[in-house]
Amino acid sequence: MALNRDFVGKSYGPTAPYEVSRVKIREFAAAIGDNNPVYRDKEAARAAGHPDVIAPPTFPIVFSLQSGGEALVDPGLGVNFAMVVHGEQRFEYVRPIRAGDELVMTSTITDIRTAGQNELLTIRSDVTTVEGEPVCVTYNTIVERGGAA
Amino acid sequence: MTAAVRYDEVEVGQELPAADYNVRRLDLVMYAGASGDFNQIHWNERFARMVGLPDVIAHGMYTMAQAGRFVTDWVGDPGAVVDFGVRFSSMVVVPDDDTGAVITVSGVVEEKLEDKRVVIALTAKSGDVRVLSKARAVVQLT
Numbered sequence: 001m002a003l004n005r006d007f008v009g010k011s012y013g014p015t016a017p018y019e020v021s022r023v024k025i026r027e028f029a030a031a032i033g034d035n036n037p038v039y040r041d042k043e044a045a046r047a048a049g050h051p052d053v054i055a056p057p058t059f060p061i062v063f064s065l066q067s068g069g070e071a072l073v074d075p076g077l078g079v080n081f082a083m084v085v086h087g088e089q090r091f092e093y094v095r096p097i098r099a100g101d102e103l104v105m106t107s108t109i110t111d112i113r114t115a116g117q118n119e120l121l122t123i124r125s126d127v128t129t130v131e132g133e134p135v136c137v138t139y140n141t142i143v144e145r146g147g148a149a
Numbered sequence: 150m151t152a153a154v155r156y157d158e159v160e161v162g163q164e165l166p167a168a169d170y171n172v173r174r175l176d177l178v179m180y181a182g183a184s185g186d187f188n189q190i191h192w193n194e195r196f197a198r199m200v201g202l203p204d205v206i207a208h209g210m211y212t213m214a215q216a217g218r219f220v221t222d223w224v225g226d227p228g229a230v231v232d233f234g235v236r237f238s239s240m241v242v243v244p245d246d247d248t249g250a251v252i253t254v255s256g257v258v259e260e261k262l263e264d265k266r267v268v269i270a271l272t273a274k275s276g277d278v279r280v281l282s283k284a285r286a287v288v289q290l291t
Contacts, residue, residue, distance in 0.1 A: 024183075032214040034214075088283075
């Protein structure tokens with residue numbers, strides 16, 4: 001069904017802190033099949049100029065799913081999850097995410113629009129450390145197939 | 150950040166050699182666990198067909214991760230990636246066999262920016278179908 005346009009501009013968060021661990025980074029790197037040592041070996045990461053192992057560029061999805069998810073399950077928005085696929089994704093990085101980071105995120109529904117028979121919804125999430133240092137901004141667009149039919 | 154690629158040695162139009170990445174059902178199960186995205190369309194064929202899909206499909210983020218790996222393998226330091234965005238233009242259908250599907254990624258240096266940054270335009274295909282569009286990465290070179 002059509003998504004509720006009244007939700008454009010609504011914000012969620014900040015989230016509870018997400019603690020980035022070396023173990024989770026290694027698990028994520030293994031899942032995408034990437035053997036780069038800067039994801040696994042602290043010494044290799046240091047040799048590359050990082051204080052600890054860093055996370056692959058798409059790692060923010062691990063915790064942005066949780067925060068963006070809060071928006072998507074908001075009663076009244078009207079998302080039918082069975083029909084949802086990913087439409088677009090973008091990350092703007094201030095610096096790499098690294099082990100030891102404690103990250104919080106504030107998410108805003110920035111756009112809801114119709115494309116053919118589908119409904120498209122975009123969420124912007126601002127990721128900072130608990131101290132307030134900006135780390136990255138993510139833009140996630142989901143497609144609800146047939147939502148506008 | 151110490152990118153292995155030098156800005157002065159890169160030219161607009163320069164091609165990054167294509168690379169193949171396999172995606173099997175096992176990879177999707179691992180990715181579901183690691184990412185926390187347990188949407189059934191990525192592992193349950195019965196459910197995928199029930200909601201009108203041809204078969205189980207890969208997480209879009211799995212495909213984006215392979216495109217990211219292509220860029221970080223080229224630039225050397227993943228920390229050199231400053232912007233990365235894609236549109237998921239078609240699904241990667243993953244059959245229930247031992248080989249799965251193949252995602253082929255290639256790239257070209259599209260633009261040289263200030264501050265030793267370059268724009269890489271990425272192409273990702275599964276079979277003859279483009280599975281990413283508007284795929285761009287901005288990387289900080291040395």
